[in-house]
Amino acid sequence: xxxxxxxxxGPSVTERVLGILSAFGPGAESLTLSGIARTAGLPxxxxxxxxxxxxxxxALERGEDGRYRIGLRLWEVGALAPRSLGLRERAxxxxxxxxxxxxxxVQLAVRDxxxxxxxxxxxxxxxxxxxSRVGGRMPLNATxxxxxxxxxxxxxxQEEVLAGPLPALTPRTITDSGDLRRTLAxxxxxxxxxxxxxxxxxxxSVAAPVRGEDExxxxxxxxxxxxAGAEPRMIVPAVRAAARGISRALGAPSARRRPAGVVTPxxxxxxxxxx
Amino acid sequence: xxxxxxxxxGPSVTERVLGILSAFGPGAESLTLSGIARTAGLPxxxxxxxxxxxxxxxALERGEDGRYRIGLRLWEVGALAPRSLGLRERAxxxxxxxxxxxxxxVQLAVRDxxxxxxxxxxxxxxxxxxxSRVGGRMPLNATxxxxxxxxxxxxxxQEEVLAGPLPALTPRTITDSGDLRRTLAxxxxxxxxxxxxxxxxxxxSVAAPVRGEDExxxxxxxxxxxxAGAEPRMIVPAVRAAARGISRALGAPSARRRPAGVVTPxxxxxxxxxx
Numbered sequence: 337x338x339x340x341x342x343x344x345x346g347p348s349v350t351e352r353v354l355g356i357l358s359a360f361g362p363g364a365e366s367l368t369l370s371g372i373a374r375t376a377g378l379p380x381x382x383x384x385x386x387x388x389x390x391x392x393x394x395a396l397e398r399g400e401d402g403r404y405r406i407g408l409r410l411w412e413v414g415a416l417a418p419r420s421l422g423l424r425e426r427a428x429x430x431x432x433x434x435x436x437x438x439x440x441x442v443q444l445a446v447r448d449x450x451x452x453x454x455x456x457x458x459x460x461x462x463x464x465x466x467x468s469r470v471g472g473r474m475p476l477n478a479t480x481x482x483x484x485x486x487x488x489x490x491x492x493x494q495e496e497v498l499a500g501p502l503p504a505l506t507p508r509t510i511t512d513s514g515d516l517r518r519t520l521a522x523x524x525x526x527x528x529x530x531x532x533x534x535x536x537x538x539x540x541s542v543a544a545p546v547r548g549e550d551e552x553x554x555x556x557x558x559x560x561x562x563x564a565g566a567e568p569r570m571i572v573p574a575v576r577a578a579a580r581g582i583s584r585a586l587g588a589p590s591a592r593r594r595p596a597g598v599v600t601p602x603x604x605x606x607x608x609x610x611x
Numbered sequence: 612x613x614x615x616x617x618x619x620x621g622p623s624v625t626e627r628v629l630g631i632l633s634a635f636g637p638g639a640e641s642l643t644l645s646g647i648a649r650t651a652g653l654p655x656x657x658x659x660x661x662x663x664x665x666x667x668x669x670a671l672e673r674g675e676d677g678r679y680r681i682g683l684r685l686w687e688v689g690a691l692a693p694r695s696l697g698l699r700e701r702a703x704x705x706x707x708x709x710x711x712x713x714x715x716x717v718q719l720a721v722r723d724x725x726x727x728x729x730x731x732x733x734x735x736x737x738x739x740x741x742x743s744r745v746g747g748r749m750p751l752n753a754t755x756x757x758x759x760x761x762x763x764x765x766x767x768x769q770e771e772v773l774a775g776p777l778p779a780l781t782p783r784t785i786t787d788s789g790d791l792r793r794t795l796a797x798x799x800x801x802x803x804x805x806x807x808x809x810x811x812x813x814x815x816s817v818a819a820p821v822r823g824e825d826e827x828x829x830x831x832x833x834x835x836x837x838x839a840g841a842e843p844r845m846i847v848p849a850v851r852a853a854a855r856g857i858s859r860a861l862g863a864p865s866a867r868r869r870p871a872g873v874v875t876p877x878x879x880x881x882x883x884x885x886x
Contacts, residue, residue, distance in 0.1 A: 348624075348664060349623075349624035349625060349628075350624060350628050350661055350664040350665065351664065351668075353624075353625050353628055354664075354665075354668045354670065357688050358688075360688060360691050361691065362691075365691050365693060365697070366693075386625055389623060389625040389626065389629075390625065390629075393626075393629045394723075395629065397692075397694075405691075405692065405693050406688060406689060406691040406692040406693075407692060408692055408694050408695060408721065408723050408728055409723070410685070410688065410689045410692065411689035411690065411692040411694075411695040411696075411730075411746070412689070412728065412746045413632050413633075413635060413681060413685065413689065414681060414685045414686035414687070414688065414689025414690065415686065415689065415745060415746030416635050416636065416637075416640050416680075416681040416746070417672075417680065417681040417682060417683055417685065417686040418640060418641075418680050418681075419672075419683050419686075420683060420686040421686075421745055421746060422640070425744075425745065428733070428734075432710075432733070435707075436711070446683065448669075448683050448684070453683055453687065455686075458703070458707070459703075469700075470690060470696055470700065471686070471687045471690030471691070471696060473687075
């Protein structure tokens with residue numbers, strides 16, 4: 337009998353260790369030992385032993401204030417996730433250019449289950465405030481990147497999300513499944529999502545799909561601008577072009593450069609319409 | 612008796628779980644189950660059970676090719692490390708400006724033990740090639756950021772590193788402890804490190820210290836330029852100014868803005884000379 341299953345029922349040691357890591361989160365970046373034990377639902381002695389092992393390895397770091405924080409070594413291991421920094425590294429030059437061209441917020445996100453996870457954000461100091469953060473999550477129905485990622489998700493995932501509930505962040509968030517279904521069809525048709533006032537009433541996002549080498553949508557890119565006076569049509573070409581550039585960097589066949597001399601479609605054509 | 616200690620000697624379950632995570636690294640971003648078992652030194656059955664638990668939580672992800680990769684959820688937890696993305700988020704506007712001003716490689720790094728860990732890198736497409744990567748490590752003696760972080764490290768850490776061995780990456784890397792000691796003294800005096808051809812012979816880096824709210828050096832910032840024809844003195848003021856800006860964003864008293872009307876020192880004064 338393995339040591340995790342011996343003698344005791346309830347969560348395995350692995351689950352307890354992961355429960356300790358889960359105790360940390362946005363707003364809970366530093367925790368006391370007793371705080372960890374309470375949040376993870378562990379006896380103090382068990383928490384003490386496991387936290388000690390995690391700290392010895394570098395997954396946690398103990399500050400001079402006696403509180404624990406996530407350690408650099410766990411960040412290093414996490415940085416190996418292909419859907420985070422690997423994607424980000426290839427996308428960065430295009431994000432930079434879009435940031436410079438728009439002087440607004442530029443975001444790169446992937447889908448994890450029924451949520452959006454932001455893997456990069458460049459926020460211009462004078463741009464409209466955004467509520468996302470790198471490593472943070474948002475519902476799929478409320479954000480431009482979320483609508484893009486949902487529109488191109490496997491049909492089963494779409495149906496699960498459409499079956500609700502669809503959380504409302506503002507009175508303008510799409511919460512009706514019929515409305516959302518029509519919006520997703522439009523996103524697929526246009527190759528772009530425009531989300532006005534759905535995360536907060538003051539901002540608008542324009543998002544486009546990023547495709548991988550098998551043509552599947554692996555990420556979404558967006559620019560967030562102030563809602564007041566925004567002209568989404570002015571931003572759409574830049575967002576589409578950047579998304580196409582990242583798709584090409586990832587090896588998507590539909591984003592390949594056309595040979596010289598071949599007539600290229602007008603910039604108003606969807607970036608994902610392969611020839 | 613706790614389940615991790617029951618019945619069996621050798622590594623605890625926590626150590627085995629962490630050993631599985633350690634099996635992944637640069638060049639080993641995806642592994643088969645048997646590869647994980649071999650690298651982590653675990654019986655296949657144990658690896659199978661622990662990997663299953665890690666995948667269920669999202670610390671690992673199993674691809675369609677059957678290979679395992681680090682999962683997005685582990686990256687999310689790692690992103691909470693204050694010395695990685697927290698630092699990076701506050702530093703980003705200054706890194707951006709330095710990147711725009713120099714059109715070269717801009718790097719932000721922290722010290723972990725006797726090594727440099729890069730937490731951010733902006734690499735201009737036309738800039739000289741650099742060998743660092745986000746989440747990657749380098750020896751302290753061979754890099755500009757490393758020499759800065761070592762120069763301002765606790766004396767005990769400096770002595771440990773000076774006691775060697777000091778790895779050589781090129782014939783120009785400082786590997787003599789006397790030379791390194793003199794270099795560190797110069798770095799403390801000048802508030803800047805200039806490293807020419809020590810990582811590879813074609814590039815030169817200029818690095819400056821970033822201080823936290825208790826005035827301790829918490830990070831280092833550098834610009835990497837081609838070695839040929841480089842005039843480090845032309846870059847030093849920009850690197851110092853950016854490092855000072857980040858220090859101020861982190862709350863370092865010596866980097867506070869001076870009240871209007873007070874005569875400020877010339878820009879050639881060390882950025883870390885507090886009034």
